[in-house]
Amino acid sequence: MRSSAAPATPLAQRVRGLEMPWNRVLSSTAGPAGAATALGPWHPQEFTAECVETIPEAGGMMVFVFRRMDGAPLAFRSGQYINIDFPIDGPNAEPASRSYSISSAPTEPWTFSITIKCDEKGRVSPWAHENIRPGTTLDMLGPVGAFHLADYDRRARFLLLAAGAGITPLMSMIRTVHALPGQADVVLLYHGSAPDSFAFSEELDFLAKADFRIKVIYCLGDRECGEEWTGRTGRLSQELLEELVPDANGRQVFACGPEGYLNSATELLRSVGVDDTSVFMEFFSGDREIRAEYAEEVAIAGEIAEEIAATTEEYFESQPAALDLYEPEYDADGPIEAVGAPTEAVDAEAVVPVEDEVEIEVVGVTDENLAEAGPGSASNAGSTGSAGSRTAASATGSSDDDETEVVDPAALPTVGEGEHTMSFVRTGLNVCVGEDETVLQAARKAGVKIPANCQEGMCGSCKIVKLDGDVEMNHLGGIRAREIDAGKFLPCCSTAKTDLVIDA
Numbered sequence: 112m113r114s115s116a117a118p119a120t121p122l123a124q125r126v127r128g129l130e131m132p133w134n135r136v137l138s139s140t141a142g143p144a145g146a147a148t149a150l151g152p153w154h155p156q157e158f159t160a161e162c163v164e165t166i167p168e169a170g171g172m173m174v175f176v177f178r179r180m181d182g183a184p185l186a187f188r189s190g191q192y193i194n195i196d197f198p199i200d201g202p203n204a205e206p207a208s209r210s211y212s213i214s215s216a217p218t219e220p221w222t223f224s225i226t227i228k229c230d231e232k233g234r235v236s237p238w239a240h241e242n243i244r245p246g247t248t249l250d251m252l253g254p255v256g257a258f259h260l261a262d263y264d265r266r267a268r269f270l271l272l273a274a275g276a277g278i279t280p281l282m283s284m285i286r287t288v289h290a291l292p293g294q295a296d297v298v299l300l301y302h303g304s305a306p307d308s309f310a311f312s313e314e315l316d317f318l319a320k321a322d323f324r325i326k327v328i329y330c331l332g333d334r335e336c337g338e339e340w341t342g343r344t345g346r347l348s349q350e351l352l353e354e355l356v357p358d359a360n361g362r363q364v365f366a367c368g369p370e371g372y373l374n375s376a377t378e379l380l381r382s383v384g385v386d387d388t389s390v391f392m393e394f395f396s397g398d399r400e401i402r403a404e405y406a407e408e409v410a411i412a413g414e415i416a417e418e419i420a421a422t423t424e425e426y427f428e429s430q431p432a433a434l435d436l437y438e439p440e441y442d443a444d445g446p447i448e449a450v451g452a453p454t455e456a457v458d459a460e461a462v463v464p465v466e467d468e469v470e471i472e473v474v475g476v477t478d479e480n481l482a483e484a485g486p487g488s489a490s491n492a493g494s495t496g497s498a499g500s501r502t503a504a505s506a507t508g509s510s511d512d513d514e515t516e517v518v519d520p521a522a523l524p525t526v527g528e529g530e531h532t533m534s535f536v537r538t539g540l541n542v543c544v545g546e547d548e549t550v551l552q553a554a555r556k557a558g559v560k561i562p563a564n565c566q567e568g569m570c571g572s573c574k575i576v577k578l579d580g581d582v583e584m585n586h587l588g589g590i591r592a593r594e595i596d597a598g599k600f601l602p603c604c605s606t607a608k609t610d611l612v613i614d615a
């Protein structure tokens with residue numbers, strides 16, 4: 112007998128639960144596996160990131176896509192946040208520091224996104240929307256936060272509750288679930304204030320359609336909505352939860368949104384039988400106590416980052432040669448400055464001007480290693496040649512050459528007060544400095560331009576060449592021994608011990 116019934120579609124076969132890809136390599140007791148080291152360090156770090164893309168989102172939000180300037184991936188767990196310094200009062204003023212959740216998935220760690228809702232009355236978010244463009248670089252600290260998916264979850268049944276901008280860390284979680292194999296069951300209940308206020312709705316619709324593990328329910332609160340609205344209405348309530356997620360008890364609940372929303376969610380989840388230990392919450396508009404917790408967490412992360420930075424040299428030295436790209440200065444001789452150098456948005460039509468390299472010869476400074484240093488050593492910021500314990504060095508080039516400028520430090524104007532004189536031969540200025548003032552502080556006061564980020568001897572962005580004299584440098588891993596041998600130093604963490612001649 113023949114049957115006209117269509118053959119049953121076989122059930123999808125998946126491994127049990129959800130396991131993050133880094134979990135096995137991190138817990139491995141064998142030597143560092145390639146994949147583990149490729150993901151980079153799993154602790155909060157201070158780093159500089161460059162915006163590579165901005166994408167307007169619904170609900171007054173903007174997605175800012177970043178990549179780290181040192182070329183390393185960002186190792187984080189989905190749901191965590193980053194503390195960012197926004198230079199809203201200019202590069203020399205104290206930056207405004209804010210925390211934002213990462214909305215991208217850690218399974219794509221080479222770039223990462225933060226999503227910022229513009230609050231017209233706010234101080235930082237309007238500035239971010241107006242000023243952050245591809246090429247903008249910002250100092251960051253992270254990742255931070257205990258609100259994240261587990262590295263391994265045998266059951267992997269989640270209820271995600273989002274209100275407004277609270278979708279941000281949950282978006283990272285949904286993207287992560289979709290990117291990974293494994294049995295998972297995700298219900299997202301997403302509250303918005305208007306039909307067009309749901310950020311990422313196109314992607315969420317796609318994921319809900321393409322991935323049977325993901326279910327998305329949009330819900331307008333108790334506001335008026337037109338007939339075209341096909342989603343749900345009503346505030347978060349026991350009835351709504353019981354109707355939409357009858358098996359809420361038994362799921363891990365991750366909730367993010369305004370304080371009032373989360374307070375009511377806490378009560379409602381209890382009332383439908385969800386144990387407090389299964390509930391994780393992230394406050395987006397926290398009270399003073401919550402903000403204090405954030406500040407504490409960020410401070411601890413900063414301390415960890417500092418400790419790690421102190422051993423940065425050893426860490427990078429321990430990496431296999433093939434992973435040398437994580438070395439902060441891996442491309443110091445290439446076209447990209449790896450650490451902290453400002454870059455600009457790409458204009459495909461632009462003609463890139465070639466700057467004339469002016470070589471500088473410093474009167475009274477000689478260098479027996481001149482031949483070794485090779486042409487242009489001063490302008491190349493000590494990438495060749497050796498200073499070490501020398502008492503003098505010189506930029507190369509003949510004074511007969513049009514491209515060579517002869518500088519006599521004694522003839523330069525002098526500003527400032529202090530026992531030692533620093534001669535900035537490119538700026539054409541002598542700056543007097545006291546024993547306690549760092550070279551960077553004195554230089555900045557005098558208007559000498561030296562790019563700098565961390566100002567703690569960690570990031571290496573302020574590195575310059577010392578042509579003559581001695582400094583005492585207390586760095587935190589931002590410079591390597593061979594660079595010091597080549598005459599470089601970090602002015603942010605150095606004080607003058609003698610008069611100095613500096614290529615800046």
Ligand code: FES
Binds near residue numbers: 562567572574601
């Ligand atoms: S500014 Fe970071 S090392 Fe000097």
